[in-house]
Amino acid sequence: MLRRRLSSLFRRANVAFFSQSSPGSGSLDVAENLNSRIVIPNKQRKRVKPGVISRELALPKNTKRPMYARETVRGTPEQPLEPQVHDEHDRKSMRTSCRLAAQVLEYAGTLVKPGVTTDYIDRQAHKLIMNSGAYPSPLRYARFPKSICTSVNDVICHGIPDSRPLEDGDIINIDVTVYRSGFHGDTSKTFLCGNVDDELKQLVDVTRECLTMAISICGPGVDYRLIGETINEIADRYNYGIVRDFLGHGIGRYFHSAPAIIPYRNRIPGKMQVGETFTIEPILTTGGTEYQIWNDGWTAVTKDGSYAAQFEHTVLILETGVEILTLPL
């Protein structure tokens, strides 16, 4: 979950930090091959429509919240421009938060069925997070009103759980971030609801493969940009689009920080370092990659109605390679 405004902040930051080595400053200086890409026309599908958003769920008074969720704090949450690097003690806390996020996600996924509303899934996930002594990081983050994000079909990301019942054949990304003992853990998956078209199943499978392969190349001293390279190469094979405006991010004591983890081909310099935690979260589409935002200020949908799938893990860079922190075991 990295908001568009934030990603543009990182872009500016990247340009500012690297303007000497990156002559194409003012843009991400990425290989633009969108014009040559053949766009697969979508079948006539109904687009997802906004439902009713229920009121904010109760928070026990003693819940330890991140700064941005405290009653007295207003404005944009803090987003450091430094990577978040952890010592042994903090790595342990990250493991705990991330494992809980993964467990909540796994549980939320079991609720995906035709007829179930995303509001119900949110409420159940909220309860589990509360009962685990944690806080649902999205809640009140820049006034996001719910505890998880639920993004169905043509919703790219940041969908707000609402009264829309899931339908047979939907795909739904559930994005869970929890805050526990001062650390955030962030993970998401796209789930299949009932009988899903083979064409859409492939989109989901390929997006999962993109994340898996991207993680496999991570390690100390590796260029961040190889993540984008790896994902782009796989997406190209299937002619899928990669959404360009929502990026992975550093995570730890802060929900979002540098570096921006760009999921497509780019030339932004920077190397992974030992003890660093960040997310990788590619979003692939069956067609175009342009987006628009609903009036709720959050829900990002594809402009052309293409379906979108996303997978996300939080990873830790180790001396010996990489550890996926957001696994449920």
Ligand SMILES: [Co+2]
């Ligand atoms: Co995220």
